[in-house]
Amino acid sequence: MSGSTLRQFQEQVSELLLRHRSLLDVLSKSQQSSASVNRSVIKSVTECGCIALEANKQPYSDDMTLEEARALIQTHIKGKLCENCVDAISIQLGKHLFYLSALCNLLELDLEQIVEKESKKCSTLGLFNLS
Numbered sequence: 001m002s003g004s005t006l007r008q009f010q011e012q013v014s015e016l017l018l019r020h021r022s023l024l025d026v027l028s029k030s031q032q033s034s035a036s037v038n039r040s041v042i043k044s045v046t047e048c049g050c051i052a053l054e055a056n057k058q059p060y061s062d063d064m065t066l067e068e069a070r071a072l073i074q075t076h077i078k079g080k081l082c083e084n085c086v087d088a089i090s091i092q093l094g095k096h097l098f099y100l101s102a103l104c105n106l107l108e109l110d111l112e113q114i115v116e117k118e119s120k121k122c123s124t125l126g127l128f129n130l131s
Contacts, residue, residue: 006112013101026102033096040089050082 017026044051055076060069081089104111 006115007110009097010101010104010111013098014105017102017105021106023103023106026099026106030096030099030103033092033099037089037092037096040085040092044081044085044089048082048085050085051077051079054078 045053053076058074059072064072101111103109104114
């Protein structure tokens with residue numbers, strides 16, 4: 001998403017957000033939308049079956065090279081999302097993004113700047129960013 005698109009979306013959310021102007025309302029709606037994203041992904045496994053989970057211990061060891069680790073580490077996902085599940089999950093992610101933008105608006109934060117800062121951090125820290 002380009003910066004101008006993020007900014008435009010954040011402005012649009014600000015204009016549309018009437019009912020849930022309270023910080024507490026937005027926080028609770030954000031949590032609810034996050035749960036809905038999780039539920040949509042779970043349904044793709046349990047109801048649709050387009051993807052399956054085959055989880056086991058990751059075969060990582062300290063003496064592996066980075067390239068070896070990348071080749072061995074798994075997502076535990078088997079299969080590919082069907083069109084219906086892609087649509088359902090995308091809708092829920094969109095709602096979650098809406099409430100994330102609303103939270104930024106209420107706290108007077110710029111979502112574009114947050115994304116840029118996180119991107120720079122990822123570039124600087126690389127693989128060590130989330131460890």
